Amino acid sequence: MPVPATPPMLSEADHEALTDLYVRGTPENTLRAYERDLIYITAWKAARFGAALEWPEREDVALAFILDHARDLRDAPEDDRPRLVAEELIARGLRRGLECPAPSTLDRRIASWRAFHRMRNLPNPFEAPLVRQARAKARRAAARAPAPKSKNPITREVLMRMLDTCRGSVRDCRDRAILLLGWASGGRRRSEIAGLMREDVDLREFEPKGVAWISLVETKTTQKGETPRLVLKGRAARALVHWIEVAGIEEGPLFRPVSRADRPLKRRLTPEAIHQIVRRRLELAGYPRGFASPHGLRSGFLTQAALDGAPIQAAMRLSLHRSMAQAQRYYDDVELTDNPATDLLD
Structure with missing residues (x-):
């Protein structure tokens, strides 16, 4: 996962200590989620824009991420760019299908992306008014009853x-x-x-x-x-x-x-x-x-x-x-x- 940014006044040893502090102070489950989300986000941007992640990321990239994950792509034209990207991610085992991901999944990935910016002491693009509004609309449009984590309880x-x-x-x-x-x-x-x-x-x-x-x-x-x-x-x-x-x-x-x-x-x-x-x-x-x-x-x-x-x-x-x-x-x-x-x- 991204490591904390190094302020100019910190020595290399202090930077290593800060990185270690972040790792020890973050629950293991969160670290694993960060790793999975970073892999997904990196692969999505490479497929969508042919480029690596930037720090801070551009607002148009953040907006495209929301739009690509806020609609069902099963009925999209075969040459639709978001659909082609989704199919590439499916082939790599990073995405399950072309249907609209669960809002909770999108929320978690955005939360991870925001956290990566905080670690680097950078402003994140998801705070931009247009991006925030698009995220709110996407959440409302995709609202559904949460699926149970287990199909049946083990009574x-x-x-x-x-x-x-x-x-x-x-x-x-x-x-x-x-x-x-x-x-x-x-x-x-x-x-x-x-x-x-x-x-x-x-x-x-x-x-x-x-x-x-x-x-x-x-x-x-x-x-x-x-x-x-x-x-x-x-x-x-x-x-x-x-x-x-x-x-x-x-x-x-x-x-x-x-x-x-x-x-x-x-x-x-x-x-x-x-x-x-x-x-x-x-x-x-x-x-x-x-x-x-x-x-x-x-x-x-x-x-x-x-x-x-x-x-x-x-x-x-x-x-x-x-x-x-x-x-x-x-x-x-x-x-x-x-x-x-x-x-x-x-």
Whole structure:
């Protein structure tokens, strides 16, 4: 990603320290998003204008970026320039199709582009009145209901069927611990699960109380040092302790790849590996391909909390949702006839 600009008064060592500060002070997920967006933006401009990015970028380039991504190109003439550019990006695996991208996708890429300008201490072209107005109009024109991150929630019933596919191997032991921790600790994101270290697990209360405490360094909604500890109890705590004992993990990454010989390796699992584990267990449990994504653990936890009548505030203490309105959506998705409040009289 672009590195911070070097003011004339900074030495080379200070510039390196500033760059390191930016990297350490930016969440890993954001860094990965910056990298993907920079690759896309660079490829788009090269295909559209035959030129490299400029710092600061020109306003006409920013406006063209908005216009190219604010309409459906499937019906555009075959020689339409934005369509030709889109087809080139599709061929390179950088774009999915010719249809209008989701507004959230365009918003994120523009936000990254703006951030790159801030890093270089430069004005960005998206602040120009005409460009700002075009972005507002594009957002309104493309407004649509947000698509769920997981097609279906992984409720308790679904989770139990997935756990039934975990038998006695080391791999099964690991997957059982991942699924139960990811669900029971409030619906953890796959990046949060993959990022856990053995040092983040406190088992001092496991023997007397059957409780394990989990410390997340940071989440999407919390900063380092501000994330409260999360608790695992009962079956979820036992599954986690069993995995730690079977794998002999004393330090380092908590969840690791397992070899074909059914032996845990030393490196950590990636977030993509968590995705594959969830998908595989769903398919083994008899669910169709694409039934749910890893975010289904998060949506499933909140959906089950609503079904069981748990107060939303209690659920949010584990899910760490910052917005009541956002968490409320999962409660609203529960069928009215399944809402415990409908049984108050009987």
